[in-house]
Amino acid sequence: MSETREQFLDAAEALFADKGFYGVSIANIADELGLTKQALLHHFTSKEKLYGEVLKRISDHFDQLVDEARASAAEPADQLKRFLLSLCARPPGDTAGTRLLMRELLDNKRRADTAGTWYLKPFLEALTDMVKAVPGWERASPAEALALGYQLLGAITYFAVSGPTLKGIYGASDYEALAEAFPDQLQYVIDAALTSPRSR
Amino acid sequence: MSETREQFLDAAEALFADKGFYGVSIANIADELGLTKQALLHHFTSKEKLYGEVLKRISDHFDQLVDEARASAAEPADQLKRFLLSLCARPPGDTAGTRLLMRELLDNKRRADTAGTWYLKPFLEALTDMVKAVPGWERASPAEALALGYQLLGAITYFAVSGPTLKGIYGASDYEALAEAFPDQLQYVIDAALTSPRSR
DNA sequence: CTGTATACTTACCGATCGGTAAGGTGTCAA
DNA sequence: TTGACACCTTACCGATCGGTAAGTATACAG
Missing domain, CATH: 1.10.357 (Tetracycline Repressor; domain 2)
Incomplete structure (x- = not known):
């Protein structure tokens, strides 16, 4: 399991818990790691799939x-x-x-x-x-x-x-x-x- | 208390409960009454204030x-x-x-x-x-x-x-x-x- | 007939959304 | 040296967001 992937999951869990699915953009999550939202989409193809993995x-x-x-x-x-x-x-x-x-x-x-x-x-x-x-x-x-x-x-x-x-x-x-x-x-x-x- | 106002509050309560603050747009709520979102803003000046009243x-x-x-x-x-x-x-x-x-x-x-x-x-x-x-x-x-x-x-x-x-x-x-x-x-x-x- | 207020409309704004397309960079195998 | 893949970038797209501006229609008081 990739290191970055895991960090994305950690950040996503914290942010989704705080603000909910609609309240968080994939750009917000990527910002947490200092990356762009496309880096996130590279690992998880869509916001919905990221949420599912969390x-x-x-x-x-x-x-x-x-x-x-x-x-x-x-x-x-x-x-x-x-x-x-x-x-x-x-x-x-x-x-x-x-x-x-x-x-x-x-x-x-x-x-x-x-x-x-x-x-x-x-x-x-x-x-x-x-x-x-x-x-x-x-x-x-x-x-x-x-x-x-x-x-x-x-x-x-x-x-x-x-x-x-x-x-x-x-x-x-x-x-x-x-x-x-x-x-x-x-x-x-x-x-x-x-x-x-x-x-x- | 205006009739329409009350209906807006009813629709907003139901929709906010279903999808949350971020998950609902003021246009969604207005659609429920067959009105435009500006009709809603006429009665409640902002989405945040409508939510507060609910x-x-x-x-x-x-x-x-x-x-x-x-x-x-x-x-x-x-x-x-x-x-x-x-x-x-x-x-x-x-x-x-x-x-x-x-x-x-x-x-x-x-x-x-x-x-x-x-x-x-x-x-x-x-x-x-x-x-x-x-x-x-x-x-x-x-x-x-x-x-x-x-x-x-x-x-x-x-x-x-x-x-x-x-x-x-x-x-x-x-x-x-x-x-x-x-x-x-x-x-x-x-x-x-x-x-x-x-x-x- | 003439304000004036209420209750709405259409038109529009800048910002942000999720997602696509294409390209750059590094590593590692053949 | 040459591909091939993983990882990440910039650029861009159409849709939707909350909210502003400027009307229009109706009703009612003077």
Whole structure:
């Protein structure tokens, strides 16, 4: 894999996450490396294909996080917990992938017709399996298991995406306190959701 | 308030929610009413101002939902629950506001410098107050209360935003089952999070 | 009949968009 | 020495962007 190619992908991921597909021009991305947009097109033939490769890289990374969580614990509940916490305990500033996936979630009604690939599908299936493996959840319907997984995933993703806004509203120091309280509070909610007796 | 003005706001809300600020041109919006973009500029002087008015209308609607939930129940826990459920029990297709706010969350690092207004602030403060009013949560720190509120809010918002993608991945009928299971599952998580003994 | 304001129109502007065409430069194999 | 390929450039294209300028049509007050 070419060095320049990789740098293009890095720059594109950061810029697409910040401003969205329409908000960034291929010239903007090329400027980041001090090159012209035609250098970019030489490596990726079109803006749409570059975007696709960025998405692929992110979804691969998510799959890898799932694998790591699965290998790190024996108990299904622990696996799920570790995975979810690994999502929000990422090094600060590493929210680009999460933010970009959120944008994709909002935009892909447009892209679905053309691209036709659902990058999140294997990831969501793994999430559902993890929930259904938790004691007390074996007999939940796929819809119920996915609903719970999606709610926990949403809680994390929504917060990860809100960084700049929350910092703007509450100030940097209050946000710091919130970011610190968040994982503990999340762990508490996960435990409560997984261990409370199901009402059905 | 002019009739045409209102129609412009409706069309703009729907289109901005679908494609984002950069993804929609003022000509697109005007086309929706069979008018030219200069008719739009006559009412709103600039694209940025139109966008601001759309945001304002949505945040007003959210504030109204909070008020309704507060008036509809005596118990703080019930108020919170009713409010959160009213968010996800909206008539289908009414997710435009939610989706647009999600986009704003992603974009307003850019807009914050210019606009300077935090439409979500009063709404988040109301949310925090509701959590802190729940028995057992009075002594939680603001950060802890907000963290919980934000997690529940995120669970709902994330799902509301994912409609098209989930429909694409699982098909319309499976998605229907998921959308039906979601509120019950959410209620279960809310109850679990609010009533379980806090661990501190 | 005569302003004056509202609600729109057509015409046009410079800037920027994604993408094509063609050419230059370096490296490396035959 | 000669191709062939990878990598990158300048030059250019038609389309579209947000916004300005200058009207036109209607209604209504004096």
